[in-house]
Structure formats: C-alpha cells, structure tokens
Amino acid sequence: MDKENTWININGGWKRVLGYGGEELLNKKVEELPIIIPERMIEVEKIAEENIERAHRGEIIEFEYAFKAKDGREVPVLVSEALIPSIDGRIIMAKDITELRRREEELNEAVETFGEVLSSASAGDLSARVDQSKISEDYKPVGEDINSMIQAAQKSTRDLEDLLRELSTPCIKLWDKIVAMPLIGSMTSDRVRDAMNTILNSITENNARVAVIDITGVPVIDTMVAERLIRTVKAIGILGAEPVVTGISPDIASTLVGLGVELEVVTKSSLAGGLAYAFERINKEVIEKPRD
Template identity: 35%
Template structure:
C-alpha cells in the first residue's frame, strides 16, 4: 500500500481548527497538535524554513505551489465534499473553498499580498452560523492541504514542509482574523443595539422569568413614571391592575412564545395610561426560556385623539341626521355615498334606494345620459356654480325647486374625490314670495288709486255744480289726471259748472297754466263752464307775465266767491 494512502490527517473534532491540547492522527498515531509541523518536517526530511523579516522567500514554495495547482481540482472537490460543509448551500461550497485556497496561498506566491480577505470571508452577516461555517471551510481546506502535503512528500516535491508549515500558519491566522472580525462586529452591533434600545421611541424592557425588570430603556423609565427605580421591580408592582390579563399573558408566552395586546396601567402619580405591547420569550443557547422582552407603545395620546375624533364624528353625524337640509355625499363619478334623513324627506327616496345611484340621473329631470358625467365634472371643476337653484324630481314625480350648496371633497394629496352637497326645498318659499309680490303689487295699485283720488278730489256741491280743490305741485302726469277726473266728474254728475280751486298750488308756471286751459277747454266741450278760483296776487302777476290767455275762463279770487257765482248761474 502506498504511504500516502496509509497516512491521513484528522482532529478529534472536524468542525474547529486545531489548537493547543488537540491531537493530530497520522498513520493512527496520536500526536499533540503543537508538534504537527515539526513532525512533518522530520517525516518528510525537509530543510528548516528560513525567514527574512518573518517572510519566507517565495522560491521556497514554488514547487509545492505548482504541485497544489496540479492537484487543485481534486483538492477543491474533496474539501467541498467535507461533511462539515453540509450546512453550506451546495452552490456556495466550491466557490467558498476556492476563495479560501486562493486567500491562503496568495502570501506564499507574493509576500506583499494582503491577507485581508479573511476579515470578510463568508461574512455576509455577523451571525454565529456564518462564523462557524467560515471556520468549517478553513478546516476542510486545512485537511486537504495536509493530505496534499503527504502526497507531495511521497512525490518528492521540494519545499513541502516549509510550504505546509506556512499554510497552516495562514489557516490559524485566518481563523483568528475571522474570530476577531466577528467579535468586533458583535461589539459594534452591541453598541448599535444599545443606542437603538436607549433611544427607541417605544418602551422596551426585559424581565427575568419571575417578572423582575433587568433592563429598561429611557422611554420606559419615563412613561412608567418610576424612572431608574424600575430596575429590580416586579412587573406586578408597575401598576397593572388586571391580574387576569397577567395570567393570560403568561399562558400565551408558555404556549406560543409571544403575546400581543393592550395593557392598561397606572403611574405612581395616579394617572392612567394604555399601551399596545408585544411580549416574547428570549431563550438561552439550549432553547430554554431565559427572560421576557416587552416592546410597548403608549396609546394614551392616540386614544385621546381617537376619542376626540369620535366625538367630532358623532356630533357631525348628529348634525347631518337632524339638519333640515338634504345632505348628499357623492364621488367623482356622481355616485351617491351618503344620504341623510332630510334627503329622504325632501326627495322621497330612502338611503337604501339612493346610495349607489347617480345624483344627476336620480334628481335632475330631462338630462340626457351622455350629459350626466359632463354635469358632474362641471360641478367638481367649478365650471358650474357651487350655489345654484334648480328644479328636481321627487320619487313620486313632483317637480320641486331646490337651493343647492356644494363643497368639493379632496384626498390627502389634494385630488378631487367627490363633493358634499346640501339642498333646501324652496318650492313653498317661492310660492309665498310670488303671493307676497302679487299682494304688494295690488297694494301699490290701490295706494296709487287712493293717491289719485286724493290728489284730484272731485266734490259735488249742488245740482249741476262740482268743485276740484288742487293741493301741491302739478306735473305733467297729475295735469293729465286732473283733466281725466274733471271730465269724468262733470259727465257723471251732469254738471253745468266745474270749479277749479288752485289755492293750494304753490307755484303756477306755464305748465300749470296750460294744464288749466286744457281742462277748461275740455269741460267746455261737454257743455259746462269752468270757474278758476284761488288766484293769489303773485299768481295773477305770474300769469300776466307769462302772457296766459284766460279770457274763456271765469276767475274769482276765492273758492267761496266761485261757489256763490256758480249757484247764481
């Protein structure tokens, strides 16, 4: 049997690198691990490794490195098939072994080559499993390197002892680097965890299995109200009044390993608070429950805001339910989403019947189907006024007039999502307004008639004698009214004499004089005579100055003289 087949390297644990106190078995002879290099040198009769400033000359390793290259495929495959790498995904085994082999041999090829690869080797995460797998890959490569060294010795490859001793040192250094890297990362992560723990906005605390607080962050110390005193306290002393909840929590922890729920508690100052908590078990390396962690968020402010919002919403709902205005909410397609009791009363449709229908199709008569969305878009865009008065159709077919008020609804991004519309049935109001308008017109007409009678009173004095005393200014309209009233009175009373008294007319100008002359001429055509009375001296002077011809009219200075004259005639 060839020597290479009878000699093999193994440790009493294949998953960890050899250290002091471990053993190497060669040809079934157990030798302490620290003696492995010297034994190989003696067995393979190499020259002692020479160093220059601690770095062996590359020429010392050239033959062995060439031998390794010729054996590379077999070495890599054998290392990848090592049972210790069973947990490593199959697709990653060969690349990981090749990476380790290249990293270990690089300083032998070039003394200036860096060995920093070990710090990141298989360290995609800082978990213990990654560290363990990294050591497992290096151990598998170590074993195959030793096997290769035995084969090289049998083949008489020069520099094998020096090379394998340097490579074993590289493995040890790489494993120490990996361990140190993971320790450093663990310390870094621990510092990060402590910072996150202390500055987290949620309360975080850890208790032992008896409920004694072991750790608590600043938020929990503050929100609990106990400050630094909370460390060492039992959770039952932290103001949790509901012991049934505590029992339920413990039962869930033992059964499911975690619990989520709302926990009310009371602070030392007597104030109450409520938190939403996630409680879970922390287990030791053997999987046994070790402690309990709790992450809580104080819901006091949130619950207060929710209570306020519920109050606002309740008041709004009550207002919508009791308002006399029909309140209708509809979306961007015009589909009704809310329909209050007033809308039921005004339009006749129940909420169940109206919700889901198009507001225009339901309420606006004589709108073509292809125009419905145009009307909706116009309302939402503001092209159609948000305040309008329209005729609407009720469930029983009646046409009513409604006053509409619309407000556009937008989402949190400002996008229009619909509208809230209120409507008031003003049909009866309009009818009342029309009735009032007509009454006012009739009243105005009656007042105008009364004023006409007062402004041009015709008084019968005796058979065949009537008198019209004029008071106030006489304009064109009143002058015409004087003529009409005088003629009507003369005709109705069969008067032969009509007395016009201008005692109460303050100013007599050409217009007044002409009106008096036209009245006299008109009465004369009916066969009666006009007597003009009440001509004051200043009026007489004005008439003369204006050149008014009163030759066809009997004049007297006073109404009394005029009446006397009329009765004698």
C-alpha cells in the first residue's frame, strides 16, 4: 500500500480467502475496496491513531479485524501492519483466524459448562454432571474426567475439596505441544498457587512448548496476584516452554502499570490472538474445515 492508501501489490492469498482477485483490489484506495466493512473503518482509524508513534519507530502493529468476502461472509483476520520507508508506504498481512475463533468459542463453551458443574458442586450438589452434548469432541475427555472425579468425590469431603481445587484452575491440552489455562473469577492466593502447580505439571506431562494463560475472566489483579503471575511465567520458561498471557483488559493493564509490574512476556489482547501465536510457534497452520 502506498502513502495515499492505495493498494499497489497483493498476493494470491487474498483471492483464496476472500474470493477477490488482484484486478478487483489493486489501484484502489482502502475506502474503495469491496472487502472493507464501512462501519468498522472507525475502529481501524482509531487503532492507527493510537499506534502511529509505534509504527514510526518501526514496530509491527497487530490487531484483529474482519474483511467482507465476495460471498458476503465476514472473515475474522489477524492483521499485521508495518511502515516500509524504502517504498514510502506500508505492508499489510492478514491471517484468517476463522478456525481459531471457532476453537476459542468451543473452549469458552467448555469452560462455561465446566463452571456450571463447579458451581453446583460448590453448593453441595454432587449429582451435577458435565453435559457432553454441549462441548466439542476436543474437550469431551476433560468432561469425562470431571464427571468421574465428581463421582469419586461423593465418597468423601476431602475428595470434594481436591476436586473443586482442580476444577477452579483447569489446564487443557489444546494441541500437541500447546496447553492453555483459562482463569475465571477472583484469584485468591490459594487459587493462584494451585494454578501455578497445575500448569507446570501439565507442561511436563504434555511436553508442551507453549503455555497460554488466559485472564479474560479475571476482574481484578492485585499486587499479590501480579507477583505470583510473574513467578508462574518465569517458572514456565525454566521448564523450557514459552509463556503467553492473553485477555489483559485495559483496567488490568492500568493496574499492572500502576503497580510497576513488568511481565516481560508475550501478551495478546484475546485468546484467539494467543492461539494464533502458539500455532505459529510450533509451525502449525490452522485450516478451516470445509462446510457441508
């Protein structure tokens, strides 16, 4: 793209994903492109304004967006944009994250289902079970394990306490070499400690290369939680895996800055971005399943 925001060169990937060929996209300004969703241009302009200084420092700007395909679908993408002084323009790369979005939704559905069972068990209702019809095939083994543990927990109060502790900090093997831990709700010192032990054990058991910690569902982080999070991140690195923290909200980001906390770790604003990064790190490409 040149300095006038005109597309001057594209590769074949755009046609494969969106259905538009070069003749339909080249030599057009951004606002004239058929792939642009007009009502979403405001957010792109806002992102550009907020990151203009970073861009001029040579940093790559990354954000999530959606393009309109020729068949009318909105295709979610992870956009990477960088200024290229030598051509007095910029280069834009977009990765289709449709499949990653699907996986994110499946993970969220599984976590919600597990959470419902956890709430019932916490209230003393040990008749609750994970409804396997509500979760995808990838997470059914976890659901089966939870159901089995609840049955075992009926035998003693101690078993129940152990079960609740494990359910409150689940670590899921998302893919070969990738594990993820979605944290939900208020984090006490015990929960943070249990989370650290769980994810470290999961890394060892699965020989994971990337460990994703998602804190989208954590409303508040205080000094104690921040310090333990840093310790967990460092421990993950010691085990030889790469830590990735996702779902940091603006409020939590402000809190961390106010506390003087430096995570010194890869962070992504969403779980989808974290999963995309994790798959890249293990040299895997996620391909959308053909529609029936």
